[in-house]
Amino acid sequence: MNPKRYLPILQWLPGYGRATLGSDLLAAVIVTIMLIPQSLAYAMLAGLPPEVGLYASIAPLVVYAVFGTSRTLAVGPVAVVSLMTAAAVGQIAPQGSPEYLGAALVLALMSGLILTLMGIARLGFLANFLSHPVISGFITASGLIIAASQLKHVIGVEASGHNLLDLLLSLGANLGSVNLPTLLIGVGVLAFLYAARRWLKPSLLRLGVPGRPADMLTKAAPILAVAVTTLAAWGLGLDERGVAVVGSVPAGLPPLTLPGFDSGLWSQLFVAALLISIVGFVESVSVGQTLAAKRRQRIDPDQELVGLGTSNIAASFTGGMPVTGGFSRSVVNFDAGAETPAAGAFTAVGIMAAALLLTPLIAYLPIATLAATIIVAVLSLVDLGAIRRTWSYSRSDFAAMLATIVVTLGHGVESGIMVGVGLSLALHLYRTSRPHSAVVGRVPGTEHFRNVQRHAVETDERLVILRVDESLYFANARYLEDTVMALATRQPGLEHIVLACQAVNVIDASALESLEAINARLRDSGVCLHLAEVKGPVMDRLEHTEFCHEMTGKVYLSTYDAWRELRGESEAPLSRPCGALRAT
Template identity: 85%
Template structure:
């Protein structure tokens, strides 16, 4: 019997009730209305036929309802993953060709397989290597690139490029060829969608509409834009005057597709598939955890890897494209009252009906309308304020953020995220290779110990207590040696040195060798080495080594115990705080 942990549907389906069904059906209806134009737009952003976006919004939603753990996450094509898909696939096949679509299917399959394998191996923690500043910068830069890439559809001109500079250069060259009817449609739609996003909800609430319906009506504004511009294009024959439209969209359910198995193609797409997997997973889990917390629910990140992976595999075998959990549609799903993942399955049914029945109506939909929809959606992802906040808080994080932003804008999405992750790891290694440490003294009349350079504390000429504020590993082991021996050299009367280890969560083999060297060198200098506040798991490992038997001093339960045992009569006067004193410990 398969455990419920691996099939989350078994956790909620037995308790499914009629009231839950009604809530899920209502949420599905609202999300379906929102998802139709989004699916078409994001397929276009990926350089794929519009029906691919619809196909990617059917089977993946059903599969996620079986394997996913979030009750309200709405899976489907999203802007950033669509951009990454276009950037990757365009490197191996010309846009519009059968090979281009085939490569997109392979990309979805590879991404799905990678996610499932990561989930089975319980590697959800790997997403932690993408720091928030790096993700924020990447999404901001991607949003700007996406918006710039859609300007050609608003202007009705030809332009190309997968980074900002080539895009803007291409647009500047093509600007004199602007198609004015297309620009009028695109600019009007853009203005309407922006105004609706910013002012429609307050206006409706001011007119007496309840807040929740007002919010849902605001989010449905793209449907109105699609309907009006499609009717105008059809009624005025604007397609015959040069306005680009979606054109004939095949009616029917997703076909069964078989992704190619060419080794060379898989090798070329491997890095892109890995990046799409990680970025999609981070975005999806962030949204899922946020929404789950509001209802005091939880999601399982490792099972989410399996759920998203299975969804992408389903997309690859049903004519779709890479998918993940989308922020906007998930929030709408949550606000509309979805209670279980069944809402996603019902949404898939709605999209399936649209693919069967509504495709003739889509033929006259202006591409400029979809471009305006994308621009308004992605500009909400641009967070310029995060750059200022990061600068004020952490210069190193700001450097990683700025690097990610610049490389993404100038060289493309893959290079940007690789540069951001690489620099973040390098900065982490640098910071932890020079761990903060402090000589501490006793706060008079207490059992507390604080930095002698920041507080008035008691010290002893024969005793030094060094607090180490970092786990010890190969990158900082030598730095600790140098710090300890420098202290011993500066204090000729030193007899005891205590390493206060309350912040040390681990000691690797390199750090252990350094501790052994410190112990030996201090013993040669007539100084006894002691440890204090060593955590249980760390002490368990030390007890299995020769170091614990060779230690010249003792291991104290607390720093105060070490002070009481080792403190003699030679108490110095309290040390005054320097002028730069702060609240730092």
């Protein structure tokens, strides 16, 4: 057992030097500035007090620096996980109640335990069952729901609803009670952030600012919006004119919290915790892998589970909420030159300073400003082009994506992701239940065999060669039986059927029984069954079976050997009984 594998900090801490320190500190300053408004906003999205977002950006970052394998991933609250948190915890208790806060802590703890255990059991591959179209559809749908849910804060009306339609209808019904100062702030910040995204960087570049600082300044636009609108709200007394503001936020270090151990609550939250874990992990690991590859580094997905899991456990004991690796902040961290996870620990110090010193200043921060930063951030996740691309590439992938989007928008995040995963598995199983196979014939004058339907090839009426293009397992074994028996009944003068198995990696017990049935039925019809090009590991298993002894035909190294011997073109026998010979 290699301690460096389970404590990745040992890989970089011993060689930590002054140059690396400088890069990491600079990156930490920039990420801190970006993370302050994000943390406040995503806590609000999750229905939690703003300081919870700050707390969730302190201890988890330090813990990830110890256990995580990505050098540049920045963890903390992210949009989609915050939405899922709100959906899960909202079913337990009303927003603002101590139970709501407690349930969020439990959710973080459970999610942390699930991730950590999955990592220890090396179950990272489970995340692979979330297909790209399902994730992409889920994130697009979540982005739309989040944006819709924040619109009310931007225009200053009341609205509620559990799905997109309800939200928009409720918003429409209350449009009469718009608060004008709120609308001005909200729409102003929206416009400013969009303009910053689109025009600020090109303008800075034209003014001669180098690329990287220009990029950093653009990414800092939200903090500018926060500062200006907070000052305006304070200076103009906007809270007295109906503009909702954050209000008093306690200054201080993260509290030590003990999540509740109520078994009823745990079982109610279990499915949500599992889905949050997997969605958060998938998002985080794909960011981590993309960034690692740019520097020819690698991350270990199973250890990443441990890194994210321990981060969530840390969040649950320090007044936080479920966290994961965020896309935009990790890119900023990487671009700002972070070299080791120490940058994350330094960011934690920065956020801690903010929690201690800046919280009195944000009492006048308008909610509309936070809502606008959320909308701009999540709408960049909405990828309608992916829907079109998926449609044109694969109809079955499109079906899974569409189902995910429709159910997520219409019924909720948990059902959406479960329907998407279920449907994509069902479609995959349906596809493999009809394995591709082709009757092949000999390309004249060569040893090659090709599909008789696509090529002009030699065939023989006493002999059919069927190339099997997939591993044989229970779901497709009977389909092979049907295919072979159809061939046998179609061709009256048939004497031999050869299964060419170059693409068969596995023959499971059901497929073995199907081969036995095929062999017996062909024997009853007076046809011999032969195999060709069986792979080594597959033949190893077949050797010890009854099928191998009862097979009416032989095993050939190559399809060409079978062709020659069964047509009587070879003088010496080219085959041996089952078991004595293997293809390699």
